[in-house]
Amino acid sequence: MQKLADFIWLNGEVIPFEESRVHILNHSLHYGSGVFEGIRCYETDKGPAVFRLNDHIKRLFRSADVMQMDLRRSLPADLESREKRERDSSTRSSEKSLGMTEAGGNDGWSEAEIVEATLEIVRKNNLAECYIRPLVFYGSKMGLDPAGSEINIMIAAWPWGKYLSKEAVKVKISDFTRIHPKSSVMTAKISGHYANSILASTDAKNNGFDEALLLDYRGNIAEGPGENVFFVKDNQLFTPNKGSILPGITRASIIEIAQRELGMRVKEKDIKSDEIKDFSEAFFVGTAVEVNAIGQINDLKLTGEKEGEVTKKIRELYLDIVHGKVKTYDKWLNLVTEKTLQK
Numbered sequence: 001m002q003k004l005a006d007f008i009w010l011n012g013e014v015i016p017f018e019e020s021r022v023h024i025l026n027h028s029l030h031y032g033s034g035v036f037e038g039i040r041c042y043e044t045d046k047g048p049a050v051f052r053l054n055d056h057i058k059r060l061f062r063s064a065d066v067m068q069m070d071l072r073r074s075l076p077a078d079l080e081s082r083e084k085r086e087r088d089s090s091t092r093s094s095e096k097s098l099g100m101t102e103a104g105g106n107d108g109w110s111e112a113e114i115v116e117a118t119l120e121i122v123r124k125n126n127l128a129e130c131y132i133r134p135l136v137f138y139g140s141k142m143g144l145d146p147a148g149s150e151i152n153i154m155i156a157a158w159p160w161g162k163y164l165s166k167e168a169v170k171v172k173i174s175d176f177t178r179i180h181p182k183s184s185v186m187t188a189k190i191s192g193h194y195a196n197s198i199l200a201s202t203d204a205k206n207n208g209f210d211e212a213l214l215l216d217y218r219g220n221i222a223e224g225p226g227e228n229v230f231f232v233k234d235n236q237l238f239t240p241n242k243g244s245i246l247p248g249i250t251r252a253s254i255i256e257i258a259q260r261e262l263g264m265r266v267k268e269k270d271i272k273s274d275e276i277k278d279f280s281e282a283f284f285v286g287t288a289v290e291v292n293a294i295g296q297i298n299d300l301k302l303t304g305e306k307e308g309e310v311t312k313k314i315r316e317l318y319l320d321i322v323h324g325k326v327k328t329y330d331k332w333l334n335l336v337t338e339k340t341l342q343k
């Protein structure tokens with residue numbers, strides 16, 4: 001595999017990229033039982049800063065809970081790395097001051113430790129702007145029941161530019177339905193959910209589109225394969241209700257900043273695909289995609305190959321905030337150079 005960065009954080013150790021291997025009979029590889037996050041770090045005037053890191057790590061722990069992976073009490077992969085971690089108490093010392101979950105005994109991880117580990121791997125790789133991928137995964141165990149398996153946690157960070165490369169993308173309403181909310185827990189970011197996403201986005205691309213848009217089981221617009229969606233009408237924003245979507249951290253940020261900074265009304269509602277023609281603009285939001293205009297949905301042109309005015313305003317404001325240019329939102333940024341969060 002192409003080397004993306006120098007180091008990976010794995011179960012408390014920083015190891016060279018090339019040495020980060022798992023056994024081929026890994027439970028999460030076979031059954032999609034991992035849980036993960038996608039996070040971004042941006043350059044600011046004060047140095048690199050990670051956007052909404054605490055929220056992402058909180059969601060990671062919640063997702064792990066959903067999959068019955070007790071991170072707070074789990075054993076890391078092997079005794080050697082566990083002993084090494086216990087010798088290195090530096091990450092533990094910061095957790096109290098962060099006001100986050102305390103470690104559940106000596107064996108597991110607290111949210112604060114994983115926050116600090118995330119900052120550490122960005123520092124170790126000497127990165128400024130980067131994408132960060134924490135993943136919690138079971139060990140090598142065959143059979144669906146993961147009971148008894150070790151629980152691993154890794155964090156990778158590497159430079160990764162814009163997820164969608166066009167100013168405004170062409171989107172296909174997918175023939176694949178978004179996972180029924182009673183078939184899984186849609187608020188959790190579970191690796192297995194992404195089989196549905198991959199089928200939808202691959203099919204869209206094979207049909208000449210840039211990205212897919214999935215409907216839920218009732219025929220309402222749900223979300224993109226890895227993005228939430230917003231629509232614009234008369235300077236108002238509309239976004240699908242929670243239920244069949246991953247309620248994204250970017251989605252929540254956009255709702256807050258559109259209301260507070262731009263004085264816009266934002267409505268969460270059920271949206272059918274035949275309502276799309278009533279909107280003037282549409283855009284995707286998410287950590288990877290940031291804010292990206294949708295110019296066309298199936299045959300229906302909204303803003304074509306161009307980004308609409310409202311989308312532009314929101315995208316620019318979002319980028320200003322993640323780059324630390326709007327003071328009010330410093331609360332959403334963790335400086336990589338700071339060992340602990342002093343907010």
Ligand SMILES: Cc1ncc(COP(=O)(O)O)c(C=O)c1O
Nearest residue numbers: 226227228246248249250286287
């Ligand atoms: C299916 C799905 N929906 C929405 C999002 C956006 O979530 P966030 O803004 O938390 O990155 C993502 C990305 O994580 C996703 O994978």
